[in-house]
Amino acid sequence: MERSVKDAGGGQSPAAKMEKRAEYSLGALSSLTLVLIAAMVIYVLSKGWPSFAHNGLSWFGSSGNVDQQLSEIFNSPANPKYYVYKIGTWPLLYATLLTTGLAVLIGIVVATLAAVFIVEFAPESVKRIVSPVIRMLAAVPSVIYGLIGILVLVPFVGNEIVSGGRKQSVAGVVQLSGASLIVAVVILTIMICPIMIAIVADALRAVPRGWTEGATALGANRWRVMWTVSVRAARPAIIAAAVIAAARAIGEGIMLAMVSGSVGFAPNPLDGLTFWFEPLRPYAATIVDNAEGLSVKPFGQTMYAIASVLLITALALSLGGAAAKRPLRKYGVRL
Amino acid sequence: MSTTARNPGPQIVHKRGRDSVSNWRLIDRLALYACWAVGIGLCTVAAALIGYMCFRGIQYMDLSLLVTNPAVGASQADSGGFLSPIIGTFLLTLIGTVIALPFAVGAAIWIVEYGRPSWLARAVESAIEVVAGTPSIVLAIFGLLLFSGSIFEPLSFAADNGAVVGKSFLTAGAMMSLIAVPLIFTSTREALMQIPAQVREASYALGKTKWATIRRVLIPSVRPGIFTGTALGMGRIAGDTAIVVVLLGATLTLEPQGDIPLIKTLRGSGSTLTSYVYNNSPAGEGNAPQKAYAAAFVLLILILILNFGIDKLARRSKKESV
Numbered sequence: 283m284e285r286s287v288k289d290a291g292g293g294q295s296p297a298a299k300m301e302k303r304a305e306y307s308l309g310a311l312s313s314l315t316l317v318l319i320a321a322m323v324i325y326v327l328s329k330g331w332p333s334f335a336h337n338g339l340s341w342f343g344s345s346g347n348v349d350q351q352l353s354e355i356f357n358s359p360a361n362p363k364y365y366v367y368k369i370g371t372w373p374l375l376y377a378t379l380l381t382t383g384l385a386v387l388i389g390i391v392v393a394t395l396a397a398v399f400i401v402e403f404a405p406e407s408v409k410r411i412v413s414p415v416i417r418m419l420a421a422v423p424s425v426i427y428g429l430i431g432i433l434v435l436v437p438f439v440g441n442e443i444v445s446g447g448r449k450q451s452v453a454g455v456v457q458l459s460g461a462s463l464i465v466a467v468v469i470l471t472i473m474i475c476p477i478m479i480a481i482v483a484d485a486l487r488a489v490p491r492g493w494t495e496g497a498t499a500l501g502a503n504r505w506r507v508m509w510t511v512s513v514r515a516a517r518p519a520i521i522a523a524a525v526i527a528a529a530r531a532i533g534e535g536i537m538l539a540m541v542s543g544s545v546g547f548a549p550n551p552l553d554g555l556t557f558w559f560e561p562l563r564p565y566a567a568t569i570v571d572n573a574e575g576l577s578v579k580p581f582g583q584t585m586y587a588i589a590s591v592l593l594i595t596a597l598a599l600s601l602g603g604a605a606a607k608r609p610l611r612k613y614g615v616r617l
Numbered sequence: 618m619s620t621t622a623r624n625p626g627p628q629i630v631h632k633r634g635r636d637s638v639s640n641w642r643l644i645d646r647l648a649l650y651a652c653w654a655v656g657i658g659l660c661t662v663a664a665a666l667i668g669y670m671c672f673r674g675i676q677y678m679d680l681s682l683l684v685t686n687p688a689v690g691a692s693q694a695d696s697g698g699f700l701s702p703i704i705g706t707f708l709l710t711l712i713g714t715v716i717a718l719p720f721a722v723g724a725a726i727w728i729v730e731y732g733r734p735s736w737l738a739r740a741v742e743s744a745i746e747v748v749a750g751t752p753s754i755v756l757a758i759f760g761l762l763l764f765s766g767s768i769f770e771p772l773s774f775a776a777d778n779g780a781v782v783g784k785s786f787l788t789a790g791a792m793m794s795l796i797a798v799p800l801i802f803t804s805t806r807e808a809l810m811q812i813p814a815q816v817r818e819a820s821y822a823l824g825k826t827k828w829a830t831i832r833r834v835l836i837p838s839v840r841p842g843i844f845t846g847t848a849l850g851m852g853r854i855a856g857d858t859a860i861v862v863v864l865l866g867a868t869l870t871l872e873p874q875g876d877i878p879l880i881k882t883l884r885g886s887g888s889t890l891t892s893y894v895y896n897n898s899p900a901g902e903g904n905a906p907q908k909a910y911a912a913a914f915v916l917l918i919l920i921l922i923l924n925f926g927i928d929k930l931a932r933r934s935k936k937e938s939v
Contacts, residue, residue: 297826300826300828301826301827301828304827304828304831305733308724308726308727308731309727309731309733309737311720311723311724311727312723312727312728312737312738312741313737313741314720315724315741315744315745315798316740316741316744318748318795319744319747319748321763322755322756322759325759325762325763326755326758326762392655392659395652395656396652396655396656396659398652399653399655399656400656403649403652403653403656404656408656412656412659412660414925415659415660415664416659416663417924417925418663418667418921418924418925419662419663419666421852421856421920421921421923422666422856422917422920423855423856423857423858423891423916423917423920424856424858425856425858425891425894425895425898425913425916426670426856426894426913426916426917428895428898428900429894429898429909429913430666430669430670432898432899432900433898433899433906433909434669472662475659503640503641503645505641505645505648505649506645509648526750530750532752533750533751533752533753533754533755534752535752535753535754535859536754536858536859536862536895539900540895540898540900544900566752569754569755569758570859570862573757573758573862573863576758576761576863585758586758586762589754589755589758589759592752592754592755593751593752593759596747596750596751596752596755597747597751599750600743600746600747600749600750600751601743601746601747603750604743
């Protein structure tokens, strides 16, 4: 240490040298995150590339039974020349969009109402209960949600709600065991709501007092004040919350692998009520279910292709969420 | 002035009455009830969740489960307990935190105290946000890809055919640290930004350098913030399943590799409470719901302690120091 300071010389005192070194090493440490993100995108994308290259855009399309295609890929011949890559992941993509979309839509309504409740209407004593409760819901690990789903909700839906007639009506196409879209969406909504509530409530609290007082002075009641002034001012936060929750929801693998039925099936809205009881399997759950097969080369590449879709979507959503939050900085809200 | 005194204004207001809910329009009242319903509904869901987990947990819990290792067994009676998953959870949480802590705190200090060049600082902040939004299953299989590289052999172990497996406590812990980094980073950054500029100026005025100020003044005063972030991060690590299933191998018991004590465990595979719950649920291979409930109960208590107990402790110590 003594020596390096002497070597550098240059008229700078050792203390100043030390200062510079501290700044640069901390900066280098922080920049590692950028290297990490770049490495992650490059590694995962390049590993998954053969699967995209062999299928082109039909990778996202629908071409037959996706589970059958996956097992054909898994059982590819050992010779790299005859690797099977053909897959159309539409049912999985559709399942991802369906679960995420529905959960976020329900989540927006629930989270906005809950945030208004916490910020404005809840009496102090109720507030002291609700806030930790919501933090607790956010802290419960996904495997516990999954466990409750698979051991309580799935049997309940399968035995009590879905009638034998309904099971018969689609018996040739798909089995209704109770592991279904509705259970997946309900649990996913509960899982993403706390994040959304936290973001929206922070923004509602940060709305300038003068604005709400102005509305009150004009004769608006408390709900009108919240709805027409505060919620409206917090719209960027609601969008940011939806985007960030969507990023969380598309990446939720464990819970969905447990409760969604793990069938590469695309629920059909034309089936009426039965639609809600049909099983499905989103992208993230597909990777979790097939983690054992990653060492089979073409199969692993297919999984990494799915992972790269998830990674790039999550990346876009995170950056989009950050961009959506930016207008809130003018109220001094940093989320 | 005398006219103002006789102004009947207040009386008019009085006649209209206070803003009471019964005077609201129907739609406003419905909206208010909806707010209450959502608030109470969330509490009910949470109470049901915790109540049910506690009920099942206590029903199937047996202290002997805590001290016996899992075993291969045909029935739930002889499939052993979950000692090694508990050790696995603690070990993995420890490794993840040890890696994440200096990294996240260092990044937060750099962003708030130096932050030059500013484009790099902004990029780093966004990058940490991206890490926070990356699905853990993607982190898991990225880790598998990365640590299967032959230069990372010391971190895990090689299979019989010479290929590096990439599955061990060290590799899983390294990826787990990424889950904790955003939480520790955010709470440290917020705490640093709340320190008034005068504190730093006072330290400079006493002749301390910037680095000395950071080490002697700023870090001690943001310690509660770092503490809270770390507790949250530990809770997140202990609760993650995807990385354990993919990167730890999720073997029944700890499977040490090599001969050096301690290191052999770190290089070997194992399981945690989360993977134990997953594997013993109907979705996994074990299918022992009673064991799964009991382990989930232990896990839930651990997570709640990390989230609430430690937070309270930090707040108390903060109060004492103030």
